[in-house]
Amino acid sequence: MTKYETLRSMMSYDTILKTKCPCGHEGRFSQRDAITLFGADATPFDVRRRLRCSKCHQVGKAEVWI
Numbered sequence: 001m002t003k004y005e006t007l008r009s010m011m012s013y014d015t016i017l018k019t020k021c022p023c024g025h026e027g028r029f030s031q032r033d034a035i036t037l038f039g040a041d042a043t044p045f046d047v048r049r050r051l052r053c054s055k056c057h058q059v060g061k062a063e064v065w066i
């Protein structure tokens with residue numbers, strides 16, 4: 001059984017979730033912002049799938065890492 005990492009398990013109060021879209025736009029989310037937007041049980045895959053670039057408006061294309 002695969003254990004999925006969630007925002008809750010991966011992030012602490014000073015962790016920054018970083019995103020980078022193919023268009024070059026980069027985003028940064030604090031733990032609080034990331035959990036508010038995506039939910040504490042979201043995985044990085046969920047974040048990637050749901051993230052919409054604020055610059056080019058593509059969905060599901062950005063790289064996501066912590």
Ligand SMILES: [Zn+2]
Pocket residue numbers: 021022023024025053054055056057058
């Ligand atoms: Zn973009």
